[in-house]
Amino acid sequence: MDIIVIGAVAGGATVSSQLRRFLPDARITVIGKDSRMGFATCGMPYVLGGLVDSMDSLVSVTPEQFWDKKSIDVRLRHEALEIDRRSRSVLVRNIVTGETETLHYDKLVLSPGGSARNPEIPGSPSIPIFTLRHFGDMVNFEDYLESEKPRRGLVIGGGFIGVELAENFRSLGIITDLIEHNGRIMPIADPDMSGLLEEEMEKNGVTLHLGKEVCSVDSGTVSLDDGTEIEVDFIAAAVGLEPNTRLAEEAGLGIGPTGGIETDPFMRTSDPDIYAIGDAAEGRDWFTGKPKRVPLAWAAHRQAFIAAGHIAGGTTEMDGLLGTSITKLFSLTAGMTGLSEKMLDEENMRYETIVHESRSNAGYYPDNGKLRLKIHYDPDTRAILGAQAVGEKGADKRIDIIATAIRGRLTMDDLAAIEIAYSPAYSSPKDPVNMAGYKSMDRPGQ
Known part of the structure; x- marks a missing residue:
């Protein structure tokens, strides 16, 4: 089987690696416009600020390593110019020399990313x-x-x-x-x-x-x-960024309302032999099932696994995106998962909100910080709809717990019952997640 992957950053590098794991005999070619592959775009601001010493530390792998370890042909400084769906081929240009070549595919994966606005x-x-x-x-x-x-x-x-x-x-x-x-x-x-x-x-x-x-x-x-x-x-x-959808549009593939390439739960486009992942791919919202595009690294890596698995005959689906995210800002960390107030209002969804302010761990322990945890939930089913946390310490832990709870379809009552590891250095006997669950209850056993 001949597989071409267009894009060599997070999604492209990951999907090609997964494809090799699932399909040891496939011929895999990766086309990338940049001078590096698989680099960590999220680390760029920290290189500029000097927190990360060297920009080369953002590069996790090289084309030579991919060939030596995985027999994957990575062609950097190459650009895919055109997709011919009828002949199942891609016209590729060497950006350095200007030479062009037509490559055949049985399956094609688009991971073109986005361009900065x-x-x-x-x-x-x-x-x-x-x-x-x-x-x-x-x-x-x-x-x-x-x-x-x-x-x-x-x-x-x-x-x-x-x-x-x-x-x-x-x-x-x-x-x-x-x-x-x-x-x-x-x-x-x-x-x-x-x-x-x-x-x-x-x-x-x-x-x-x-x-x-x-x-x-x-x-x-x-x-x-x-x-x-x-x-x-x-x-x-x-x-912000614009999804790179030119190739897909010119090939006649469906473009969704978010501006991304339409995909099904297996990351297939409107052409069953072409898949799309990463910043340019449109998925579905976990709660509403409506089109949603999440240009973040986690989504790209998960989509890469789904697409590679399906090409190899698997049936695992991409069952929805929460948009879980986090960022550092001076002494604070801010994280969120699921739906915000604005999103809930736009969807006309009924919700109630719990806000819990506390220390991240035992107040008498020297290393503790302020934490504000906010959770939106359905007042009838008590299903968790979204959460946000801002704090000096521990915001990441709480958002990760709640994102897991949402995927597990737990309720606010379940948050109170989660047995969270406790030590004065890490939490409180009743963790902020537990406390948010308790505070949402009008009476015992609700």
Whole structure:
């Protein structure tokens, strides 16, 4: 069997490796536009901030290793130009030499990822504007920071990448402003949880401009729509990504309402011989079953396993996405899983909410921190619909427990009954997860 994988980062590297495990005799070819494969895109902000010493440490594997250990042919700096579904072939171009080649496939896996959105910046900026998506983006950005040693920087976008970049710029001593056109940072979270993160950013010297837009850039002066002017040496744009669906669209594959490539529970596209995974693939929401696209690493790796397994004859399905996520922001950690207030309201779903504020572990133990845990649940079935946690310690543990509880279809009453490991260094006799369950009960045995 001839299998071609388009894309060589998280999804592409993982699916090809899984395919080799399931199909030892298949001929597998991976096509990647970047200069590296399998690199950890999530680690890029921490390379720029110096927390990760070397950008090469983000690269987990090389094409030579893939060939030597797995007999997988990885072709970097190559681009898939066209898919011919009738002849089951892909036209591939060597970006370095310009030479083209037509490769045959029996099964094709699309893992093209996404491209960073470039914000519309009116005016005549004469300062560098960076995005952070590909390995080369990080190389260019790090070279600039090391050679120019800028004094002031502007981040456009207050999502995951934006807030992480702001933190890392501050660690370099760069005076940092952040603009978010929504009225708050991390708009995926509930407003009260975003507010905690805003306080943390301001406390650490990040100047926030919320609900604002860039009006113009003249040389190094950025003017906002409220009249504010900011002097900056560079701009880091983190305004989201666009799924790379050109190949799929030109091949006539279905594109869903989220802008991603339509897939079934086995990650097959509208062509049963073509699969799609990762940032460009559209899945389904765990609760509603509606189309949902989660451009995060966990989803890509899980989808890779599902697709590879199905190509090999397996029947495991991708049964829904919770969108579980987490980020570090100075002294705080913020995590979430499932549906937020906004999502629940948009779906017209009835819900009630429990908020529990406590220490992460025993208050008398020296190493403890503040923790705010918020859980939405169905008042009739008491099913858990979503949770968020922000704290100095332990937010990750609680979100992971609740994500597991949702997949296990546990209720708020079950949260009270989970026997969570206790020691003063790690928890409390009644963990915050337990306490949230207890607080949701009107009476014993509810």
